[in-house]
Amino acid sequence: MVGGDPNNLQLAFVDGRGGTIQRNFVRQGFGLVSDQNRNRMEFQARFQNIYGKHTFKYGFEYNENKYKIFTRSSGPARTFTDTFGEEAGAAFPATSMPGGVRVTNNFGVCIVNSANTANVLCPSATTTNRLNQIVTSGQGPAGITSVTLATLSPTQLNTGSPILVLTSVRVRDFLLNTGDQSTKTRIESFYLQDDYKLGKNVQFNFGLRWDYQQAYGTTSPYVRLNNFKDNLQPRVGLIWDFTGQGRGKLFVNYARFLETPLPLDLNVRAGGDNIQLDRNANVNRLNAAGANNIIAGTNSGLGCLGCEATPPDPDLKPQTVNEVTAGGEYEIVKDLSIGARGVYRAQGTVIEDGSFDDGTTYFLFNPGESATDREAATRPETGFLRFGRARRYYRALELTATKRFTNNYQFIASYVYSSLIGNYEGLFRNDNGQSDPNITSLFDLVSLLQNQYGRLPNDRPHQFKFDGSYRTPWKLLIGASFRAQSGIPFNQLIPHPVYGNNEGFAVPRGTAVIPTVATLNPNFPNTIDSIGSNRSPFTTNLDVNAYYPIKIRE
Secondary structure: OOOOOOOOOOOOEEEEOOOOOOOOOOOOOOOOOEEEEEEEEEEEEEEEEEOEEEEEEEEEEEEEEEEEEEOOOOEEEOOEEEOOOOOOOOOOOEEEEEEOEEEEEEEEEEEOOOOOEEEEEEEEEEHHHHHHHHHHHOOOOOOOEEEEEEOOOOHHHHHHOOOEEEEEEEEEEEHHHHHHHOOEEEEEEEEEEEEEEEEEOOEEEEEEEEEEEEOOOOOOEEEEEEOOOOOOEEEEEEEEEOOOOOOOEEEEEEEEEEOOOOOHHHHHOOOOOEEEEEEEEEEEEEHOOOEEEOOOOOOEEEEEEOOOOOOOOOOOOOOOOOEEEEEEEEEOOEEEEEEEEEEEHHHEOEEEEEEEOOOOEEOOOOOOOOOHHHHHHHOOOHHHOOOOOOOOEEEEEEEEEEEEEOOOEEEEEEEEHHHHHHHOOOOOEOOOEEOOOOOOOOOOOOHHHHOOOOEOOOOOOOOEEEEEEOOOOOOEEEEEEEEEEEEOEEEOOEEEEEEEEEEEEEOOOOOOOOEEEOOOOOOOOOOOOOOEEEEEOOOEEEEEEEEOOOOOOO
């Protein structure tokens, strides 16, 4: 390490010549340790009455979910100096991290020039300048005399002889503690359904459902979603047996679904009551070792992100999904039916959190719909841009074949051709591994919105399934289950100055290409990737089983 100026990150490097790059490496500890207690109380009353051609179903449901949590970092408590006043006026300054810290060291990748092993090639001006300072100080990698800024391909960066240069050190103290109290969410639900026989071979189904929800912190109410119109969920369906003999049907259905219950994590992370503390800072020493100082500059003293209650929009609506399905089924020969079904599923309203001031304060809103989103267009902090709607579209065509168990064998087979696109995956984010439903980082900042729309992580265009069994004349039953599916699309994630690694999209979602073959030029910096893949490999899976009954006694 070189340099002792508290206003600058110390210079540090890793001489990786002869080794390979291992990304997202974790060592020394478990990260987070958590104690949790969950309880659920549920009551239901369901009724059914038949009047002529009508079958009425109606009922009431009540449930309450309770949650206690104590989550803390496994590292030691730390304190940091703040020479430049980055944390001045903060309610929970990041100079004190009593809950224990996790440290993230970020390194830029440079590689040794294969044509001149005394020269190192770096892909950015920052890493070039930092490594140059180390080399000229005489404390750099042995035998390295010069550093050059060069355009490097992904293949070079992953397969070349690496030299790593320290670019930032982030420390985080994260604590969730409900104490002796519990957060809770209550739901009161009502539904009414009518199955009406329009004729001998035609049935019409119609239903309505309402789910009212109230979320509480440990001491105070947080979110109430009790609007009659917003909670309305219609379901409509029509079924026609076109054979008149129970051998076939055509059907069409529409349904609106509402997210219930509101996740208890929402109460803990966003409901206030001093449950969450999330102190963050960028400091000036590798591993945050020794006497560390919070460095000066934009996004250096990050304070306590999301430690205050997140106020919900006054016009907040529950999260919904709309679905339409249509298809048919026909028994072509005895005991063998084939079918086809189309599915269209679209995200309706979404609940997420956002911020105008880079995470200092947050709000709970419906992206693209609520009052706060409209206000974003008037704020200079957002560049007068709105957050926009959360979108998720699933379209699928499914073909099925079903053989009932006769003549000693049966099977169920299906093929699905589908697409899944949008900018909102759902309550869990596969791309960065975040499991904070309704408060992910997806819509937190306008600066995170670029390139978010595209093929979502679970987009698998082709899926085939087969399950079957056969009973032999000797009582032996054999079976098999086969699965085949397309790979998932790749994303190229990049760091964000406030939120850290893997939060932004360098290219439109689902379009990143992983090089598989490269044409090497004698001038190493000019390597050009010639072949690549934008999906993980196609996968298949086969399970087989056998069952033989052995009678011991009556």
